[in-house]
Amino acid sequence: MSYFSQTIVDFWRAQFLNGDILHSDDNFTVAADPDLDEDCRVMVLETIDGRAMAVVTPELAARAGLRKRQGLSIAGFRHALDGAGVMLHGADRIYHFTEAEKKRLALDEPVVGSRRLSAEDAALFSGFQAQASEKGLAGASVELDHWLVFGSFEQDRLVCAGSMYPWMNGRVADLGVLTLEPYRGKGHARKVVRSISRHAWDLGYEPQYRCQLDNAASILLAGKAGLELFGTWEVVSPDSAA
Template identity: 60%
Template sequence: MFAQEITEFWRRTFLSGGVLRRDDSFTVAVNPDLSDENRVMVLEATDGQTMVVLTPALADRLDLARRPDLTAPAFRRILDEASVTLHGADYVFYFPEARSSLLRDEPTGDLRQLTARDGAVFAAFEDAASEQDLEDAYVELDHWAVFGAFDQDRLVCAASMYPWEDAQIVDTGVLTLPPSRGKGHARNVVRAISRHAYEQGFEPQYRCQLDNQASVALAKASGLMLFGKWQVVSPDSAN
């Protein structure tokens, strides 16, 4: 369903260290190379698999090696008891493997790639957006790639991508100005910038919080499919 590069990326992320527990639906692994900011991560994939990776130090502190019958719900209870708080989960979307037909050339209206020469146009776009929308979308003109949709020479929707470290994956942010929502601009921009990513040898990735129904709807309308739910430790975690 998904490209091999995607499944291999997540396998490397979660299973490149020692495995403490593995069965048909739940895997716990340790990885000494995890940063403190990512000292525990959880992926609940749509295929029913839940994978956990954490630092050896945290695994020792939670005494996981002495819990052979550990389950996913029990693991979350152990985290709670140890005051280890996970950040709110993100949905992670990708295009299916048969992406070439989904992202074929199609009419996109007044849409193009943006460059540094579009600084004034992009600044006007930012001025018309709320601070909360700008923070949530994380669309920046100096990102790896930026595309925008226009209405009478006015930028009304923009998407940008930035690559992940040590992976051929690019994250996507998109923002449409409120008066221009519901007109298909975001779908067209997401598909156009995703085509560009594939042409450059990258896998487009789309993430959003579970309660962001508008973003979930956009992902589906753009042809993306849900891969799973991903969580990392909260920066406010007590431990």
């Protein structure tokens, strides 16, 4: 994972390696952390190098029969969760920029037709939202009052918007982007992703892009924007019995 910045690697380790380490080997680590939020009381990260990390609250660890021992695998961990009635939400693909791509992005020419949005663009943004589908708005989670917001324009019309906010108390900024349907496939989302990401770096944050495993359009966008898959991330489902 050395091709990603140390900031990214340290951020993810911090989410999983606090608390009491129940098991650790070259392939899988699991910890019990009493400080996890309720909606993140179980988390699993599987990275592209084949390693996995998991973290649970001590209460759920006890319920699932997880205790300090050797020989625990990610498959065994998932089996223990199933036995305890713990259901995980569908995984997200996690994307970041590599160090090499960050250098290329720094050399990008200024993007024509894309700029930062502010509260002064409220009427413009409201019109954009009115033209977007409810499903698109919910899935992208793009808001004008987020920490950082950029838009792409076509003939003075806002046709694509992306927003970021600092995520999980780290130096990582989570990104959502939405393009109005008639303007998709024209490179607007790529422009927004690269513009907002470059600005986030200037502010000391690493951009992060997430999407569901079966979201083909978002996966395609990640590749076109120069993002690389870091891994998959799961949290406990809101419908979990435990």
